[in-house]
Amino acid sequence: MNPPFHLAKKEDLKHIGIGQVDDSAIKARTLKLMDEFRKFSRSFSAMLETCTRCGTCANACHSYLGTDDFNNIPAARAGYLRAIFTRYFTWYGRLFRRFSGAREFDDDTLCSLVSYFYQCNACRRCALYCPFGIDTAEIVLAGRNILTSLGLAPSFIVSIARNEILTGNNTGILKPAIIDSCSFLEEELRGETGLDIKIPVDKPDSEILYLPSSSELFTNVDTLMGAAKVFHHLGVDWTLSSVMLEAANYGLHFDLEILKKQNRRMRVAAAAVGARKVIQGECGHGWRVARMYSEGADGPVNFQLEHVLDFVAARLQRLSLSRLPIRATLHDSCNYGRGTGLLDSPRLLVRACVEEFVEMTPNRERNFCCGGGSGLLMDEMKDLRMQLGKMKAGQIKDLQPLDYVAAPCASCKAQLPLVLKHYGMGDTACGGVMDLLGRALVMDNERRIEGNATGNHVK
Numbered sequence: 001m002n003p004p005f006h007l008a009k010k011e012d013l014k015h016i017g018i019g020q021v022d023d024s025a026i027k028a029r030t031l032k033l034m035d036e037f038r039k040f041s042r043s044f045s046a047m048l049e050t051c052t053r054c055g056t057c058a059n060a061c062h063s064y065l066g067t068d069d070f071n072n073i074p075a076a077r078a079g080y081l082r083a084i085f086t087r088y089f090t091w092y093g094r095l096f097r098r099f100s101g102a103r104e105f106d107d108d109t110l111c112s113l114v115s116y117f118y119q120c121n122a123c124r125r126c127a128l129y130c131p132f133g134i135d136t137a138e139i140v141l142a143g144r145n146i147l148t149s150l151g152l153a154p155s156f157i158v159s160i161a162r163n164e165i166l167t168g169n170n171t172g173i174l175k176p177a178i179i180d181s182c183s184f185l186e187e188e189l190r191g192e193t194g195l196d197i198k199i200p201v202d203k204p205d206s207e208i209l210y211l212p213s214s215s216e217l218f219t220n221v222d223t224l225m226g227a228a229k230v231f232h233h234l235g236v237d238w239t240l241s242s243v244m245l246e247a248a249n250y251g252l253h254f255d256l257e258i259l260k261k262q263n264r265r266m267r268v269a270a271a272a273v274g275a276r277k278v279i280q281g282e283c284g285h286g287w288r289v290a291r292m293y294s295e296g297a298d299g300p301v302n303f304q305l306e307h308v309l310d311f312v313a314a315r316l317q318r319l320s321l322s323r324l325p326i327r328a329t330l331h332d333s334c335n336y337g338r339g340t341g342l343l344d345s346p347r348l349l350v351r352a353c354v355e356e357f358v359e360m361t362p363n364r365e366r367n368f369c370c371g372g373g374s375g376l377l378m379d380e381m382k383d384l385r386m387q388l389g390k391m392k393a394g395q396i397k398d399l400q401p402l403d404y405v406a407a408p409c410a411s412c413k414a415q416l417p418l419v420l421k422h423y424g425m426g427d428t429a430c431g432g433v434m435d436l437l438g439r440a441l442v443m444d445n446e447r448r449i450e451g452n453a454t455g456n457h458v459k
Contacts, residue, residue: 003115005378008158013151015162016258020151027105031088033146034081038089044142047134048085051075057126057136062368063119066390074126074136077116080109081143114152117143121376121388122253123334123369144254153254156378160250164262168244168269169214175201175242181217182240185225193443197232199224203239205274210238210308211247211266211290212281213410220413222431223282226438230312233319233441238279241269247286248410252293253375259289260297266290270303277304279311282432284333284409285373291340309408309433313345316352320442326403327356328436329396331416332367333409341365346433350406353440358402360395368392370407372415382418389419396425408433 010020021029038045057074058064064072071077083103086093093102103109122137130136147153163172173181182199189197200206210231216224231238244265251259270278278301280287287307294301312319330350336342343364351357360367371388396405405420407413407430416430 003111003118003154004384005118005380006155007114008153008155010151012155012158012162013153016158016165016255018148018151018153018158018255021149026110026150029150030084030105030110030146033149034085034089037142037146038085041142043135044138045085045089047136047139048078048082049090050132051078051082051134052132053079054131056129056131057134060126060129062123062125062371062391063121063388066371066387067119067384069119071112071116072119074120077120078134078136078139080112080116081139084109113143114147117147118154118376119384119388120374121334121369121371122374124338125334125366125369128338128366141252141254145256148255154375154378157250157254157375160375161255161258164246164248164250165258168241168262168265169246170248170250171214171218173214173217173245178217178240178242178245185217185221185228188221189225189228193229195232195443197228199228200239202242202273206237206239207276208236208238209241209270209273209275209278209303210281211244211269211278211286212240213248213283213286214246215410215414216281217245220410220432220435222435222438223413224434226432226434226436226441227281227308229438229441229443230319230434233443234315239273239275241273243272244269247281247283247290249286249289250375252285252289256297259293263289263294263297266294267298267301275303277306279306279308281308282408282410282413282434284335284339284411287342288335288339307340307342307345309342309345309349312434312437313348316348319352319437320444321352321437321440322442323355324353324436324440326354327358327401328354328404328406329358329360329399329402330363330433331360331370331392331405331407331412332364333407333412334367334369334373336409337365337367346406346408349433349437353436354404358399360399368395370412370415370419372411373409377411377414385415386419386422389415389422392416393419393423393425396420396428397423400425400428402428404428404436405430406433406436407431
């Protein structure tokens with residue numbers, strides 16, 4: 001088996017509670033899991049039975065358009081699982097195998113599932129164009145869950161899931177390192193603004209728990225510093241949590257049980273600091289999980305849940321902003337645009353921060369994926385990821401000259417700079433929306449110090 005990534009080793013899978021299935025039992029285990037999925041999700045069965053192979057999804061898929069690989073057409077990719085489903089779970093597949101598109105489960109089919117189900121970013125763009133509304137991404141994620149239960153999962157994704165389970169964040173950093181990093185960023189803020197802007201950790205009785213991407217402590221520091229400036233300016237009573245310093249939830253990409261475990265941490269972290277509101281930071285799939293899966297996975301939450309861009313957009317009139325002399329565009333994260341409808345707030349904020357805002361074509365829910373989502377940020381897949389980013393690169397190239405691509409998602413911020421450089425646009429910067437706000441915000445030292453001293457809080 002030679003997928004375009006390293007498979008996790010048996011001992012690494014054991015650390016996250018996943019075993020490997022013996023080769024002799026793989027077929028039986030796969031069919032059992034497929035049967036459980038079709039009983040658990042009627043839509044799963046309906047989507048597998050409905051496709052007419054009309055091909056409409058082909059030109060909607062950045063993966064196919066970037067790789068020119070027939071098997072990356074959404075209908076063809078899902079067809080591997082669909083053929084097994086037809087063979088073993090439909091009467092016509094059992095009776096008329098040769099004429100029904102049915103396929104025996106064999107090693108070649110298993111290898112194709114492993115390879116091609118991880119060349120899909122699960123961006124869900126194909127579902128917008130399918131005349132039957134088939135969401136191939138949901139088929140892919142179901143297939144990934146089945147593969148994980150067989151002990152077949154990318155080492156990169158498994159290592160991140162292990163970090164989430166052990167430490168509550170993707171990078172595996174512990175509380176002393178978190179506090180040290182926040183202290184360093186506070187010094188940076190003090191040197192830049194002259195203000196004592198705090199990035200609190202585990203502060204008791206905080207109104208708001210803020211969940212950033214843990215990458216903001218190391219690589220995307222301007223995003224966290226931007227958020228800290230805005231919260232300081234608004235007088236927000238907030239804190240980070242060392243229990244869960246992560247908006248992301250990699251369980252979505254390959255294992256629902258791990259999704260539930262990480263989601264439960266949000267409740268524990270909020271309770272530990274007494275927060276009445278949890279604000280999610282710039283992570284596309286993390287916001288989708290928090291907003292769309294929390295109650296279904298673990299029951300009702302006893303706090304308000306809001307995205308940082310919606311939170312700030314609702315208070316935009318209270319910010320003192322100076323427009324930056326740059327030409328900027330907005331990349332709609334797939335999980336914002338097609339997963340949660342978070343479309344207007346980021347545009348409102350970017351427009352308020354720059355002198356010239358231009359839209360990509362297409363945009364909003366029809367925007368192309370950057371090619372880095374659904375856990376595909378492995379180094380060994382870099383060449384393939386550049387192919388997956390081809391359509392996004394074309395969108396950005398059409399806007400040149402361009403100074404800045406606002407990408408309010410940690411995965412997009414990791415992928416897009418590489419895509420820009422690969423396609424000859426390395427001079428175009430890429431960062432978050434909160435980065436822009438931090439740069440455009442006019443800090444009034446005396447007024448803010450007074451405001452903080454009076455204990456004003458944002459509700």
